[in-house]
Amino acid sequence: MPLLYYWTRENYVRNMDDRDWFHLNQGSPLLREAAEGERLWAFTRNSRGDFVLAAELVITAKGLNSPAxxxxxxxxxxxxxxxxSAYFDAERxxxxxxxxRALSPKAKAARLGxxxxxxxxxxxxxxxxxxxxxxxxxxxxxxxxxxxEGRRDVARFLMDEELSVELALPTPQTALPGWMGEAPPPPTLAWGRVYPRDAALPQRLQRLYDGRCQLCGWDPASVYHRQLCEAHHIQWLSRGGWDRLDxxxxLCPNHHRAVHSLDAxxxxxxxxxxxxxxREPIQLNEHLPRAA
Ligand SMILES: [Zn+2]
Ligand SMILES: [Zn+2]
Structure with missing residues (x-):
């Protein structure tokens, strides 16, 4: 069942500015009724006050959000x-x-919103x-x-950007030893935006799980005596996610790559x-809350 979604201009502008794209949240349980592969049509108001079509989301997954x-x-x-999916140029x-107003059921109010x-x-x-x-x-x-570039699949860029930023940012624990020569140049990004991160959070996760992948339990410390798993932002920072433990x-590098590549x-x-x-259930969990 396809859905129509009214995006208040305030939320629309904030979501676009935060690059909070390719997903939508709502209090209405109707959002659960759309099937994967069906479309959600979102409309909003542009700066002139016109009601315009803002996005056509082709639904790939749905679920419940974390409590926060x-x-x-x-x-x-x-x-x-x-x-x-497509995002349209609201201004043009x-x-x-x-x-x-011609759709059923008819919108009766004088002002559509x-x-x-x-x-x-x-x-x-x-x-x-x-x-x-x-x-x-x-x-x-x-x-x-x-x-x-006017192509719908260009947004795939986002995934690699997020992953490369996560992997490229050095933490104090991974500083290069002197014999490896000079530090590499800072990463160049497809999008000129780096999201601030608290470097202490990944280390807290490493301690909490003894460095193991929460998804498959892979335990690099016991084999290689190294921290090889990586902290992944469940709601990507580039999609408005928070830099918080919850x-x-x-994730192990394989699962981290798979999550990004499939946009899991x-x-x-x-x-x-x-x-x-x-579907793959999390195997190890000490810190993530279930939805109420
Ligand atoms: Zn894994
Ligand atoms: Zn990640």
Missing amino acids: WTERYGPFRVWGSMSS SPSVEALL QSFQGHAAVRRLSLDDERLLSAFALDLPLHPVVHP NLIL TLDFADLTWRFGDR
Whole structure:
């Protein structure tokens, strides 16, 4: 069942500025009813006050948020495919108001936003409604920051950026010994944005799990006498995630790579990772809260 989502301008602007993309949160349980592969159509207002289509998320996963995230953004979350979802250029898009008013059920309020308050911010769409929206979206300009080259799959960049930043930032424990020569140059980033991180948090995780992968239990310390697992931000910093212990998980390099490459999501309902259709429960957990 496709969904229609009203994104208040305030949240839309903040989400776009924070690069908080390819997922949406809400308090409405309707968000759970969309099936993977179905679409969520989000509309908002641009700076002129026009109602415009903001995004077409092709849903790849859905789940419950962590308790802290729930408090702020609501318990339900859907993730959009980074390769096939689209973000439209709200400033250059024509008004979609007449079309939205023609959809069923009809929006009756004089001001469209008023009929989409609270849980009504998410609605079911009929297939006919969706056909109308699809046709309307066909020629819309794409958002220039999310899709810098006008291609929908360019956003895949984000994944590698996040991973390379996480891997490249040195911690005091991994400083190069003198015999390895000069320190390497700082990493160059696809996006000119580095998110501040507390270097103490990964070390706390390493101690908490004796350096083991929380997903498979791999224990490099017993074999190689080294810390080889990596702290991963469950909600990526580049998607607005927090640099806090309850947003971090310790993963072996294989699982870390797999999580990024498949854009896997952690469902806090059962603390299970979703790699597309494949599900892997966390094996070791001392610090992550389940969804209430
Ligand atoms: Zn692992
Ligand atoms: Zn990561």
